[in-house]
Amino acid sequence: MNRFLICIAFVCVSSIAYTQNYVSDSSRILLSLRLQSEHDSLTQQNANEALEHYAKQLELIENEDNSLEKAQVLSNLGTVKMLLGDFPGAIVSMKKALYIYDSLGAQVRMAHQLIKLGSACYFSNLIELNVAREYFEKARSIFENKGLLEMANYSFNFVGYIEWAEGNEEAALEIHKNSYYVFDSINSIKGKAVSASDIGFTLNSLARYQEALEYNQLALKLSNELDNTFIKIPILNNIAISLKGLGDYKNALSYSNNSLSLAQEQDIQVRIAEALKTLYQINSLLGDYEKAFMRLEEYMVVTDSLTDSKYVRNLTRAEQAKEYLQKEHELKLAYAKVEAEDKLALEKASHWRNLLLTLVILLSLIAYVLYRNYRLKSSKEAVLKEKNEELERLLFELKETQAKLIQYEKLASLGVLVNGVDHEINNPLNFILGGIDGLKDIIEKGLENEDKEVAETVLSYIAIGSGRIHEIITDLKDFSNNSINKDYVACNVEYVIDNILLVLQPKIDEKTITINTKYSENLEPVLLHSGSLHQILSNVILNAIQAIEGQGEINILATIDKDMLQVVVQDNGVGMAEDVLKQVFDPFFTTRVAGQGTGLGMYISYKLTIAHKGNIEIDSTVGVGTTVQVKLPIKGVE
Secondary structure, eight states, rough: OOOOOOOOOSSSSOOOOOOOTOOOOOHHHHHHHHHHHHHHHHHHHHHHHHHHHHHHHHHHHHHSSOOHHHHHHHHHHHHHHHHTOOOOHHHHHHHHHHHHHHHHHHHHHHHHHHHHHHHHHHSSSSHHHHEEEEEEEEHHHHHTTTTTTHHHHHHHHHHHHHHTTTTTTTHHHHHHHHHHHHHTTTTOHHHHHHHHHHHHHHHHTOOOOOOOOOOOHHHHHHHHHHOOOOHHHHHHHHHHHHHHHHHHHHHHHHHHHHHHHHHHHTTOOHHHHHHHHHHHHHHHHOHHHHHHHHHHHHHHHOOOOOOOOHHHHHHHHHHHHHHHHHHHHHHHHHHHHHHHHHHHHHHHHHHHHHHHHHHHHHHHHHHHHHHHHHHHHHHHHHHHHHHHHHHHHHHHHHHHHHHHHHHHHHHHHHHHHHHHHHHHHHHHHHHHHHHHHHHHHHHHHOOOOHHHHHHHHHHHHHHHHHHHHHHHHHHHEEEEEEEEOOEEEEEOHHHHHHHHHHHHHHHHHHHHEEEEEEEEETTEEEOHHHHHHHHHHHHHHHHHHOOSSSEEEEEEEEEOOOOOEEEEEEEEEESOOOOHHHTTTTTTTOOOOOOOOOOOOHHHHHHHHTTTTTTEEEETTTTTTTEEEEEEEEEEEO
């Protein structure tokens, strides 16, 4: 994703808890500053050493009565875990710190911890995006109440990332524009640069290239004022994408080359891959196929290296660590200022507070004598209820996290398996493809007309099947890397469906199944990725065949409705119960006996359909049959 990911920074200096017997304690502030200095130094030198340091420090103070220091160590430990890619561990540590800050009434610290939690949830893909949204919005509310407008606006801008990730580009665009206006009103140069870049990126994704170019150029100007290379690199590539969309390939080439050069200087592999991909596309459009092929080869080398999850985590950690430390340094003075203002306000109010405190103590003593027994009973019941509720909540969160971690490990294992299968299958496949040319020469020289025609027909089927095997392996590798970047071509839907039925004919012949196909008169070639269309419809039709036990019927209808291709596959098979229907798109879920199904077919179809901005709807009744409706845009997507 070409969006510049910002992992927001936090410092340890925050407001001291307000209690009735408040006493100004400068030692707490000195403690926070000492811990922050250690955090800066350790994280910059070696994040793994920082992780070990905080773990030992937490063990030493575990049983000490110093909640503030414990919360700070937990917060720093969670930050380092997030930078190293251990998102589940980061979330656990951050939540513990959040609970302590909440109990101390440290609102500003809570707000920064909430943004940390939101960022960890957003980057991890282990928790629903709505959870990250809630954290960002709660942090924004606290910052606004404390008068920290710049931090409140950063929190609001993060909500735009959530909207974009959920496919709501227009909503994301509106949020980023509003954020820019606020940053402009408070003269935050960095805030304006980040939000302007986000606006340009979102407009590019909407194919509104002229508007995107204007905002991206503004973001570049602001980043030059800041002299911030890490912000500048993706902005330069964003400008190249805008210019490419406007047909100005020469200038697009210049900006993308500049982005690549800076990314290589900083050794940011993710940014290098983005620039190489853009350069490959631009050179292809310019007709310089030799240069395009060279850039494509470089891009494949970089992306192959990025398939190693540990290497990706290290790259992400390095880039985010630099952003984290830079932002953390910028915000130290702001936190100290807030704490100083709060301290001054408390000192001014101390006289009246002491008088009020005396009165409250007298009244409390009287109430204590009169209602002692009642209060003790109520207090014990309340504590017991609170502990029970806390235990139930922690148990629920543990089960939820455990389930999602299992799913995460399954997908990671699938990625390793697919990379191995790719090499093992492609080698014999190359022998088959090479043998086809040799057979063609033999046919030309040694067969009569009738036999020659039959042999050529068989060879064409072998070539089509071999090509499909190659596409399936490529698509499966792309699926394992969560990457669906395809070139769209005009696809003959009728030909695709007929070809699928030809390939699945042995499965159909195993049972007594009647296949009825109907294509509407307005069915015209659609602009989609051919391999993805084959894969989506193959999985749906194969499921319909497998759902029929013995004799049955399958009806396939393809039509164009407005700007959408609509393919309906209806069978009179066994059908699905409601609990099965709810899990049909889950990865690795299958109703087949062991060894007869992987549980990936409908999940892959669903992911490919969503990537094309389409949709799959399923209606099923046990004993009656199942109807699957696939909708895809006929003009492709950007």
